[in-house]
Amino acid sequence: MADAAHDDHHDHGEFIAHHFDSAEQQFDSGKLGIWLFLVTEVLFFSGLFVAYTLYRNHHPEIFDQAHVFLDKYLGGLNTIVLLFSSLTMALAVRAAQLGRNKNCGIYILITMVCAAMFLGVKAIEYSHKWDIGIFPGSLFALNYQHPEPTMIAGISDYLIWISMIPAILLVLFSVASIVGLLTKKTVFSKLMLGMAITVGGYFLGVFAGYSYMEAIMDHGDESHAAVTVEHDDQNIHMVSMTIDDEKSGAGHDGDHKEGDHAHAEGDHGHGGHHEQAYDKHHPDPKSLSKDVKIFFSIYYCMTGLHAIHIIAGIIALAWVYWRCLLGHWRTDYFGPVDYVGLYWHLVDLIWIYLFPLLYLID
C-alpha cells in the first residue's frame, strides 16, 4: 500500500484514514457502508426465500412430509445460542464504545465460542441426516441406514470427518499459542488461545447435540425401536447374503430379540412389516412424495449459506478480537466493532426467520 502513506498535515487521529476529515465522517461512512452491505446480504438470501415460498406454496405436502426429519429442539437450542451470541456482541459493542478493550475482548470471545457452538450443533444435525441418506439433490437416498457400516465407536463417520477440520485447527491454534507464549509474543499468543477456545466451542456444540440425540434415542421414543428393527432386519438380510458385518451387528446387541421377532414376521411378507415399522417421525420412504428432496435442497442451501456466513463472522470477529488485544478501541474510534456487530446481528436475524420456516412446520 505504497500510496496509502500520506503526507498531509491535517490534525488526524491515529486511526482516521487520510481521505476523511473527521472521526465522525469516517464513522458515518463506515456505518452507511455496512448497512448497504447488509442490504446486499438480505437480497442475497432473498433468492432462497423465493425458492422456499414458491415450493411451500405450490407443494405444501413435501414440507409436511419432510419437516419431521428436522428436530425443532436442536434448532431451538441453536436459536438460543445465536441469540445469546447476539447479546454478547451487543455488549462487546457497548464495551468498545466506552473504550473498555478488555471487556470488549471477553464479550467477543464469548460471541465466537457461541458461533462455533452453533456450527457444532449444525454438524450433529447434518451428520445425522447424512446417516439416514438425506443428502442434497440427486444424492438423496433416504433409507434410515448408514450407507456403509462405518460408525466409529457409535459415532457417525460423517461427524468425524466434519470434525476433522476443527480438530486440526484446535491443535494448530494451541501449538501456536504455546509457541507465542514461549517467544514472548503475548498478543499473538492470546489471539491463538482465543481461537483455540473458539474451536473448543464447536466441540461443546457437538457434545450438546450428541448428548441430546443420545437422550432421545434412549428414552421412551418408540421410533428408535422401530428404526432399530429396520436396521436389524437389514442386517439379517445381509447375513443371509453371506455378508458378515460384525461391527454393526455388535452395535445393536440389546435389540436382537426384537430383530429376530421382526425377522420372523418378515418371513411372511416384507411389505406388511415395513408399514408397521415406520412411524410419524420416520415415515416410510415409499410414502413420501418424490419431490421431498427439494425440501432438503432448500434446507441445505439455506442453512449451508447461513453456516458459511457464520464462519465468515468468526473470521471477522477474530480480527476484532485481535484489535481488542491491541487496545485499539476508543470512545471516538470503535467503528469496526460496531460494523462486525451489525453483520453478526444480521446473521442472527436470518436465523430468526429460518428457524420457524424450516423447523416449525406443523
Add this chain to the structure above:
Amino acid sequence: MADQHNDLPRFNHPASIKLLLAVFGSLIGLTVLTVATSAVWPESNLPADLAFPVAMIIASVKAFLVCAFFMHMWWDKKFNIIVFLSSTLFAALFIGLTLLDTGHYQNSIDNFPRNEVAQPPE
C-alpha cells in the same frame, strides 16, 4: 434510552446493559413461545391456516427487537434505517411478483417427464 455519557462524541450511543438484557430475555421468551406454539397448535382447535402467520409474526417481533436495540437502529440515522428497510421491500417485491406468476404453469412442471425418481430402498 441510552446511558448518559456526556463526554462521548455525538455519534457514540452506548445502549444500557439493562436494556440489552431485557431485549435478550424477551427474545428467549419469544423463542420458547414459538416452539411451544408449533408443538401445541396441531393438537388444538385453532385454525391450521393461522399457524404459519403466527410463527412469522413472532419471528418479526424478534427481528424488530434485534434491529432496534442490538443493531442500534433506535438511535441510528433515519437514512440508514430507510436503506436497510428498503432491502426487505425489494425482497418482498421479488417474492411477491414471482409468486404471482409461477402458479400459472405448475401443471406443466408437474407433468414434465422426470429423469430420475427417488426410489426407496428395497
Add this chain to the structure above:
Amino acid sequence: MVDKTQRNKIFGTPETTFLNHSKGFASWAFTVDHKRIGIMYMIGVTIALFLAGFFALVLRSHLFSFDGQGLPFYGKLSNADYNQMFTLHGAVMVFSFIIPSIPGALGNIVLPMMLGTKDVAFPRMNLASFYLWIIGTGCLLAAILFGGGLDTGWTFYTPYSIETDTGVIYATFGAFILGFSSIFTGLNFLVTVNTMRAKGQTWFKLPLFIWSLYATAIIQVLATPVLGITLLMLIAESTLHIGIFDPRYGGDPVLFQHFFWFYSHPAVYIMILPAMGVISELISVYSQKRIFGYSFIAFSSVAIALLGFLVWGHHMFTSGQSVVMTLIFSAITFTVAIPSAVKVFNWLATLYKGSILLNTPMCYALAFIFLFGIGGLTGLFLGALSVDIHLHDTYFVVAHFHFVMVGGTLTALLGGLYHWWPKIFGRMYNDTLGRVSCFLVFVGFNVTFFPQFVMGARGMPRRYAQYDPEFQIFHQISTIGAFVLGFGILGAFLVLVHAAFYGKLAGANPFKAASLEWQSSSPPDFHNFTHTPILNDPYDFDALVYDEELDTYISREFADPAKVPPRKEPVHH
C-alpha cells in the same frame, strides 16, 4: 483572491501528478488511489471490449453468407462454434465490459473529484473491486480455455445450461465474482456521495453525472446480490441437481428466468444510466449553457433505477408467464419511457440557443441522442404484448438492445473519455481525427444495426447460424457495417492513446467546464486538489473566465480582479 504565483501553481502544468508521484509495478498494483484504479479499469474494460468485439466480427463474418460459408476467404464456423461465439461475445461484453465500463473507468476517476474529495470512501475496497473484475473475467476466459467454451447465451437459461457440457460452471462463477466487483463499486459510490461531498455541496449542487452514478449504484447494490444467489443456485443445480430450476428433478425452469431478470433487467439500467449522466455533462458543457431541467434529469435517473425493478417480466412474455403478469409487466414497461424521454427532451432543450462546440465529445453526445432515441423507441414496440409475440427472439430485439448498449453506452463512454482525457492525462487529442473516428463509429453502427431492425421485423430469428437466403442482403450490409464500426472504435482508441503520450499540453480547464474536477491541475495531484476547490454551481459557466497567461479557464475567484469581465447574468441561488 489569490496572487499570480499561487494561481500558476494551482492551475499551471504540475511537476508531480498522480501519474508520476511514484513509479514501478507495485505502485500501480497496490495503489488505493481512485484515479489509478480508474485507469487500470479503463485498460481492463478496453481489452474486454476488443476481445468481445473480435468475437462479434467473427460472428458477422460467418453470417455473411446464408449457408454458413462465411466470407469468401474467411469466417466459416461450425454450428457449435457459432453458438460459442455469440455466447462469449454477449457474456464478455455484458459482464466484463459494459457493466463496469463507465462506473469503473470514468466514475472512479471523476466522482471523488466532482465531490472535491481525496478519494472514495473505501479505497481498499475499490482496489478489491478491480481485482475481482480481473478474477471474474479470468474465470470467463477459463471457460473458453479449459471449460470447452460456453454455448448457453449470456443468459444461462435452464434447463439447457444444466444439460450442456460446456464450461457453464466456470462462466457462472466468473459472473458471480464480477457481480461482487460491481457491488463493491456501487457501495463505494453510494457512501462517498452520501458522506464525502464538499462543504456546502448539497444534493442539488451535484453534477448530474453524480446523480446518474448514484442511481446506478442503487441498482448495483439492490439487484446484483440476486444475480449472485441465482448463479450459485445454478451451479448447485448443475452439480448436485437440487431440483429448483431443472424440471427433470421437479424444478421450475421459468423460475430461473424470474431470478435472472430480476437482476438483469435492472442491470440494463446499470449499463445505460451512467451513460446518460455523461451525456448530461457533455451536452451542457459544449453548449455552454445551463442544463435545462436539472431536477427533472436528476430525479428521472432515480425513477429509472426504481422502475427498472418492476419490469423484468417483459423478457418473459413468451416463456409461459401468466397473462395477468404479462399485462402488469407490459404496462409498467411503458412507464419507463417517461423518465427516459424526460432526459432526451431536456438535453434537446439545453442545446437550444446554446453556443455549440462540435468537438469530438460533443459529436459523440449528439450521436448518443440519435441512437438512444431509436433504441429507446423500438423498446416500446417490444414492450407491447402482441407485437412482442412476433418480434420476440428476432434480430429486431438484437438491434434494439445494441442501439441502447452500443449506440448508447459505448458512444457515451467514448464521449466521456474524450471529455475527461485532457483532465486525466493533461494532454489534448487530435480533434480532427477524433471526429473522423466518431463519424466512422456512427456510420458503421447504423449500417450494422439498422438492417437488423428490418430483417428482424421480417422474421429473422436471432442466434441462428444459417438462415433463409432472403435475409442474406441484410446480413451482408450488417457485416460490412460491423467492420466499419470496428475500425472506428479502434481509431477512437488510437487517437486517445496517442494523445496520452504525445498530445499538446491541455491546461487545467480547456473546455470551460464548471464542475469541481476542472479546478484541479491536469493531470491532477495525487490528492486531487492542492487547494480547497471553490464550490461553483456545476452548470454556471459564467463563473469561469479565460486566463491568457495560463491559456485556460479559471474561476472568477482565482482570476486577477482587474481583468474579470462583469457577469452576463445574475447568479442563481
